[in-house]
Amino acid sequence: MKQINWGFIGCGEVTEKKSGPAFNEVEGSQVIAVMSRTEEKARSYAERHHIPRWYTDAQELIDDPEINAIYIATPPSSHATFAIMAMKAGKPVYVEKPLAASYEDCVRINRISEQTGIPCFVAYYRRYLPYFQKVKGIIDNRVIGDVMDVKIRFSVPPRDLDYTSQKNLPWRLQPDISGGGYFYDLAPHQLDLMQYFFGVITRAHGYPANRAHLYKAEDTICASFMFENGVVGCGSWCFVAHKSAKEDCIDVIGDEGMLSFSVYNYAPIRLITSEGTTSITVPNPPYVQLPIIKAVIEDLQGISNCTCTSVSATPTNWVLDRILGKF
Numbered sequence: 155m156k157q158i159n160w161g162f163i164g165c166g167e168v169t170e171k172k173s174g175p176a177f178n179e180v181e182g183s184q185v186i187a188v189m190s191r192t193e194e195k196a197r198s199y200a201e202r203h204h205i206p207r208w209y210t211d212a213q214e215l216i217d218d219p220e221i222n223a224i225y226i227a228t229p230p231s232s233h234a235t236f237a238i239m240a241m242k243a244g245k246p247v248y249v250e251k252p253l254a255a256s257y258e259d260c261v262r263i264n265r266i267s268e269q270t271g272i273p274c275f276v277a278y279y280r281r282y283l284p285y286f287q288k289v290k291g292i293i294d295n296r297v298i299g300d301v302m303d304v305k306i307r308f309s310v311p312p313r314d315l316d317y318t319s320q321k322n323l324p325w326r327l328q329p330d331i332s333g334g335g336y337f338y339d340l341a342p343h344q345l346d347l348m349q350y351f352f353g354v355i356t357r358a359h360g361y362p363a364n365r366a367h368l369y370k371a372e373d374t375i376c377a378s379f380m381f382e383n384g385v386v387g388c389g390s391w392c393f394v395a396h397k398s399a400k401e402d403c404i405d406v407i408g409d410e411g412m413l414s415f416s417v418y419n420y421a422p423i424r425l426i427t428s429e430g431t432t433s434i435t436v437p438n439p440p441y442v443q444l445p446i447i448k449a450v451i452e453d454l455q456g457i458s459n460c461t462c463t464s465v466s467a468t469p470t471n472w473v474l475d476r477i478l479g480k481f
Contacts, residue, residue: 155182156455157222161215162188163236164227165199168250173227173277174203176444183451189215212236216243223454226250230338231331234259237464241272248275248450252342253467255333257475260468267464275450275460276467278346280417282445285436286347289406289415289423293351298427299410301352304387306344307403308417309395316368316394327369333471334478335371336393337362341477344389344404344417346470351406353382354469360477366394377477 160177162169165188177185189209190196196208209215216224216239224240226233226249233254237247241263253260253276267274280286293301315324325331326339349355360377364370373394380386392399402421406413411427423434439445449460475481 158183158451158454159221160185160187160223160225161218161221162205162225162227163212163215164250165190165195166227169199169225169227171441172279173225173250173441173443173447176441176447177225177451179441179444180448180451182455183447187215187218187221213239216240216245221245223248229325229331230255230333234263237263237274238266241266241270241274244270244272246273246275246454248277248447249464250277251346251467252276252333252338252471252474253464254471255331255338256480257468257471260464260471263464264468273453274464275446275453276462276464277443277446278343278350278462278467278470279443279446280343280347281350281462282449283438283442284445285415285420285423285438286350288434288436289413290351292413292423292425293406296408297411297425298406298408298413301385301406301408303405303407304348304352304385305405305407306348306387306389306391307401307405308340308344308390309392309399309401311397311400312366312368312394323369327371329371332371334474334480335369335373337372337375337391337478338474340418341375341389341391341474342470345473346467347417348387348404349381349469349473352385355379355473356382358473358476360479362478365392368394372478375477379473379477 177183185205187207188200188205193210200208223246226236233249240247332338358379362372362375365374375391377389402416402418414424425432452458453460
């Protein structure tokens with residue numbers, strides 16, 4: 155079995171529990187180095203997670219001869235740069251979502267992956283979670299008949315950090331770093347799942363707005379879209395709503411029933427058919443990225459194929475940019 159030795163570029167919050175520990179849970183995989191621009195952060199992370207060495211320079215980590223795969227967990231604006239650096243060095247990449255801060259950067263990543271023959275995978279880990287596998291099974295088995303319509307509804311109140319001055323805003327609210335505020339951070343998981351279920355979105359249009367003026371990025375977005383199979387859908391996102399309007403729900407409407415589920419709080423799946431209403435609870439693993447990381451590692455080991463590649467992830471960025479009017 156091929157041994158996969160990982161180097162992390164970035165060691166932020168997502169790596170603490172969602173992803174980081176999972177790399178050592180898979181047979182034939184281990185994390186041997188981590189990089190952060192801040193020496194104290196890199197050293198602390200390495201010590202706390204028992205990682206042999208740390209770097210403050212991404213190129214030095216990529217050039218480490220013992221590392222043969224790279225995990226990129228930095229803000230989206232640097233994903234393309236680090237992914238291309240790694241692939242040109244002959245090392246496969248696993249990138250946090252979204253793949254990049256723009257559709258154009260996604261195309262650049264795919265071009266280098268094709269030219270070098272080095273794979274690039276993307277952390278749309280919800281595709282592999284039991285909860286969403288259950289949703290997909292209900293849809294694929296036509297329990298609700300033919301799907302007619304899809305509706306995404308997401309509303310949350312502002313976070314405390316949203317009220318800080320422009321100089322102290324978190325990177326997610328800086329479009330030049332994140333790609334486009336909370337919408338670019340949270341909607342990718344929803345839109346990726348929709349395309350995983352129904353195929354590529356071929357038409358999309360949006361109405362982005364800044365209603366609360368807490369920051370420059372859009373805080374309220376409405377959109378409509380159509381999938382390649384003819385299914386139509388719409389979405390509404392509000393990141394400055396009153397707490398009474400808090401919602402995380404996707405409705406899938408069929409000609410023989412209806413399916414409702416959440417993306418972020420994993421509320422029980424609600425299935426309504428002529429036979430009545432069923433509530434389905436599906437537990438997820440403690441490290442939510444473990445199933446997809448296992449799939450990536452086994453792909454690199456030649457055991458199986460992971461379909462969550464940069465090519466499959468790129469349409470999500472296309473839809474995001476269309477909705478925000480970036481084209």
